[in-house]
Amino acid sequence: MRCCCALLLIVCAALDCHSQTYTQRGSLETQSTFYPQEAKNDRTHVVGESLFRYEGFFNPSGLVQLAGGLDFRIDTHLQVDRDFKLSWQDRETRRPIGAIRHLSATYHKGPVTVEMGKQFIRWGKTDIVTPTDRFAPRDFLTVVDNDFLAVTAMRFNFEKGTNTIEAVWSPRFTPSRIPLPNQRWAAFPELPPGVTLRDAGASFPGGPQSGVRWNHAGAIEYELSLYRGFNHLPSFDGTPRFTSTGIEVDVRRFYPKIIMAGGDVAAPAPWFTLKGEAAYFSSTDNRADEYALFVIQLERQAGEWFFVGGFAGEAITRNGSRAADFAPDRGLTKTLLGRAGYTIDANRNIAFEAAIRQNGEGVWIKSEYSQLLGQHWRATLDLTLISGDTGDFLGQYNRNSHAVIVLRYSF
Amino acid sequence: MSRVLTPAFSIFFILLQLDPRQIVEEAQRRTTTQSQRYEGTLRVIDAKNKLTEKRWQYDRIGSHGASKAILRFTAPPEVKGVALLVLNHPDRSSDQWMWTPALNRDRRIALQDRSTRFFGTDFSFEDLEERDTNQFDFRLLGEESIDGTTCWKLQSTPRQAKVSQYTHSYLWIRKDNYVFAQIENYNKDQLVRRAHYSDIRNDQGIWTAHQIDMHDLKRNSHTILSIEKLQYNVPMKDDAFTREALSRES
Numbered sequence A: 001m002r003c004c005c006a007l008l009l010i011v012c013a014a015l016d017c018h019s020q021t022y023t024q025r026g027s028l029e030t031q032s033t034f035y036p037q038e039a040k041n042d043r044t045h046v047v048g049e050s051l052f053r054y055e056g057f058f059n060p061s062g063l064v065q066l067a068g069g070l071d072f073r074i075d076t077h078l079q080v081d082r083d084f085k086l087s088w089q090d091r092e093t094r095r096p097i098g099a100i101r102h103l104s105a106t107y108h109k110g111p112v113t114v115e116m117g118k119q120f121i122r123w124g125k126t127d128i129v130t131p132t133d134r135f136a137p138r139d140f141l142t143v144v145d146n147d148f149l150a151v152t153a154m155r156f157n158f159e160k161g162t163n164t165i166e167a168v169w170s171p172r173f174t175p176s177r178i179p180l181p182n183q184r185w186a187a188f189p190e191l192p193p194g195v196t197l198r199d200a201g202a203s204f205p206g207g208p209q210s211g212v213r214w215n216h217a218g219a220i221e222y223e224l225s226l227y228r229g230f231n232h233l234p235s236f237d238g239t240p241r242f243t244s245t246g247i248e249v250d251v252r253r254f255y256p257k258i259i260m261a262g263g264d265v266a267a268p269a270p271w272f273t274l275k276g277e278a279a280y281f282s283s284t285d286n287r288a289d290e291y292a293l294f295v296i297q298l299e300r301q302a303g304e305w306f307f308v309g310g311f312a313g314e315a316i317t318r319n320g321s322r323a324a325d326f327a328p329d330r331g332l333t334k335t336l337l338g339r340a341g342y343t344i345d346a347n348r349n350i351a352f353e354a355a356i357r358q359n360g361e362g363v364w365i366k367s368e369y370s371q372l373l374g375q376h377w378r379a380t381l382d383l384t385l386i387s388g389d390t391g392d393f394l395g396q397y398n399r400n401s402h403a404v405i406v407l408r409y410s411f
Numbered sequence B: 001m002s003r004v005l006t007p008a009f010s011i012f013f014i015l016l017q018l019d020p021r022q023i024v025e026e027a028q029r030r031t032t033t034q035s036q037r038y039e040g041t042l043r044v045i046d047a048k049n050k051l052t053e054k055r056w057q058y059d060r061i062g063s064h065g066a067s068k069a070i071l072r073f074t075a076p077p078e079v080k081g082v083a084l085l086v087l088n089h090p091d092r093s094s095d096q097w098m099w100t101p102a103l104n105r106d107r108r109i110a111l112q113d114r115s116t117r118f119f120g121t122d123f124s125f126e127d128l129e130e131r132d133t134n135q136f137d138f139r140l141l142g143e144e145s146i147d148g149t150t151c152w153k154l155q156s157t158p159r160q161a162k163v164s165q166y167t168h169s170y171l172w173i174r175k176d177n178y179v180f181a182q183i184e185n186y187n188k189d190q191l192v193r194r195a196h197y198s199d200i201r202n203d204q205g206i207w208t209a210h211q212i213d214m215h216d217l218k219r220n221s222h223t224i225l226s227i228e229k230l231q232y233n234v235p236m237k238d239d240a241f242t243r244e245a246l247s248r249e250s
Helices: A003-015 B002-017 B020-030
Strands: A021-034 A045-059 A064-075 A098-109 A111-120 A151-160 A163-170 A195-203 A209-217 A221-230 A235-243 A246-254 A257-268 A273-282 A288-301 A305-318 A335-343 A348-357 A362-373 A377-388 A402-410 B035-045 B051-061 B068-075 B085-086 B095-100 B104-107 B136-146 B149-158 B168-174 B179-185 B190-203 B206-216 B219-231
Touching: A045 A098, A335 B095, B020 B136, B020 B149, B136 B168, B149 B179, B190 B219
Parallel strands: A195 A246
Antiparallel strands: A021 A045, A021 A402, A045 A064, A064 A098, A098 A111, A111 A151, A151 A163, A163 A209, A209 A221, A221 A257, A235 A246, A257 A273, A273 A288, A288 A305, A305 A335, A335 A348, A348 A362, A362 A377, A377 A402, B035 B051, B035 B219, B051 B068, B068 B085, B085 B095, B095 B104, B136 B149, B149 B168, B168 B179, B179 B190, B190 B206, B206 B219
16 A cells, blocks of 8 residues: 555656656467377366457656556466456466556656566576576466566666666565466376375465665676575475375475575677676575576577577585475576577568487477568467476476467557 | 968868868768657568568667667567667767567677667668767768769778778768768678668758668668658757666657
């Protein structure tokens, strides 16, 4: 309530005679996913999904902007809730039918910008794995095709010349959405006979999260960042219960406290741009690991081609006592990562992405062809191949190779 | 005495006119403004004569090497919001960042990547820079007619500090109003891009080409940029040309 009053005050204070503008954009997207193989816990071969997205930007004055976005979606595979409500918190296990994708007010004057509300905050410079991107939870219902979720936060940005300082305070935690237990993207360990798992829900942390970063954009661009809060990716604790049929393990999600210190750098060289990002994660929660993540990547754009290639690594300094965790960021470490894109013409492009585990136990390859049809329509065909051993983060999805056809109308 | 001075002065003046740097500096001086705003329509015509249309809004504060610019796509709908921030420097190449709303992230365009096409148009990222005359050496090659108008033909070569995809360029500057009529950009002996300027009008006392036809000779495609709703010296604030501002829709 206090937050709403503050937003209203800012808007009222800034309503002067400045010209007002309103811009909007949106899309209606229909997607069909085809899985040739059945998974152990999911026999579905075809999943259909439709998403309507609308975004509006209102500038009541030269100093203030109000930005908002709404998502409405429906699907055939119960990844979307069937009860209609407009979700703000993104804490549901399924995707909500209606969601406020983002809603924020921005005030800017001189070098200072303050943004309050539900917003997207992206830190870091690397692709695929971004260790310092701590205010960027994602929807991982389909692990390899994920989308960012906004966080409720207040962001202060000071940009002067080549230096930027940004401070973020988020009063309420937004977790990443993880695969549903009864669907193919949830991978379970092999259990002994008589042992079953039961979803006991989640314990969401109550405290705020905060972070600060300093970026310098000189000939070499670098950034230092600190974060104190919670991992938006869950860990799992198991509590066994003895029943008449065997042992039932209550699996509860928790989000350990973390402190992150990290940095990134982008250095242009004559033939490519070298980017690096690293972060160290410590925790006062003994159940959580303490570890460092790092990514080194090379980027090059030549003619119609765009190349990114790199390596992501991890060093664990303390093993926590949690039973398991869902950590795609760490799952993609000790991995060679690559991405290439080619623009065929103004309307057509192709792209390839690959992640190959260092030990060869997991491979993910994605190829995409996309074509603009007229001014509003775009058709995209994705082919994703996943193979490997079930013990590997990527390999465990070895029955989830799939093809996706997306048809999008933008306005 | 005055009979002697007048022809001497005239000869001096002619020599002055023929100094290639002064020609380009005069062209630059005549287009120096506090700011510029226009709506651009880009018609991209590929080698197979297939037409794609895009639109952008262009805002610039300052002029030439001391300017900052943001261009923001307004159409087609699927690229709406994609924006490019160009911070020009008088003594070196510009800094450029591109904002893509779908990623909620800006990406710095590295110097070695500036020769690539900008978002499917025939302009490269480097072509969107504002160039300062001090970054080039000039040589006057003579006079030629472009579209029936007499022009000075000059050769410009980037100096050491300027890293460019082009080894040299030929510039045609109209003698009547100092407006660029054509620029041919070369990489060694190969003509890479040709920009042809037409529909020249006087806007607020500044002669401005309202149509630029950029021809990519390698791909045999060209992009025609039509400039509409052009305004000079519109009040603009410096803080509208930052990376933070790049991410704000307008």
